[in-house]
Amino acid sequence: MLIDFTDKRILITGSTAGIGLAAAKGFLAAGASVVINGRTQPSVDAAIARLADPAGRVQGFAGDLANGEGCEELIRQHPDFDIVVNNLGVFGPQDFFDTPDAVWETFFQTNVMSGVRLARAYAPAMVKRGWGRIVFVSSESGLNIPADMIHYGFTKTAQLAISRGLAKRLAGTGVTVNAVLPGPTLSEGVADMLKADVERTGETLEKVAADFVRAHRGSSIIQRAAGVDEVANMILYVSSEQASATTGAALRVDGGVVDSIA
Structure with missing residues (x-):
């Protein structure tokens, strides 16, 4: 199987390190142009340097996509993508009874609403072209809610609902919407x-x-x-031409953590 992203423009949120940066490397190796994102300019600049693409196919956007203003500025600077990978996310253990409203709100805005805003902004042009890919990077924690991170698991379940529902909304358009569920990575x-x-x-x-x-x-x-490249491989596949019959799916890269045959 030869996966080729030549002439495709790709956005990966939260991509200055980890799974997002690994996905950026994979997309670049397959011929894409990539916009990476981090909250600060130094982190974005450092990530671009790590990617070291001599063809200059990497651009960066420094901004906090956990709020509407950050998303609006990204959309203003980069109004069109063929593929959007909603990878931005925060996590961390905290007991349910010690987790205040502000933490729930931060996790919701970062992990859920950033992807909602960007899918809403970029999907219409994909539909008009008859081709596009939207990927939500969820987690096995969306199915297997951790007792010490209920506020996190809730956001990952929400991503699954949004991904499935949006795939239905875009039925027959040539735009697929899927979720990738890493396990411990x-x-x-x-x-x-x-x-x-x-x-x-x-x-x-x-x-x-x-x-x-x-x-x-x-x-x-x-x-x-898992290694970050192992998760990135699934993101690349589901973003490819070859994955045209895969949509509305929750694709686990969890090492078998979720004890289910489905």
Whole structure:
């Protein structure tokens, strides 16, 4: 299978590190032009430098897409994309009874409404062309709500509902809408979360991450954290021409954490 994104313009939100940056690398390798996004100009500039694309096919947008103003400015500067990957997200454990309204609102605006606003803005032109891809990066936590991150799991479930419903709304247009559900993934954010355990045990990050998966996601079949490239591969596939019959789907890259045959 040869996946080719030549002449395709792609937006990846929250893409200065982790899964988003890995997806950007994959899209560039397949010929695309990519706009990456982070909250600050230094983080965007650093990510562009890491991508090191000599053809100059990478642009950056520094802005907070968790609010309407940030989304509006992005749309003003970049009014059209063929593929939109809604990867922006925040996570973190917090007990339900200690989670105030402000945290719920921050998670909702960041993880859910950023994708809603951008899909609403960019889908109509895709429909007019008869081709487009919208991808929501959800999580296995949207199906397997973690007791210590209920506020996070709720947003990931919401993304699944939006993805499925929007796919139905765009039926027959040539625009597909799908969700990708990573499981525990060894991104920079997870590495930061596990840093203290790495320092305490003297073990490698990969070993500590595998121990974390076995302790907290015991149903994992691969018994380790996925790499960011492994998740990015699914994002690239579902964004491709070859995935034209896949829409309204929740595609798990969770290492088998969700104990289901469906």
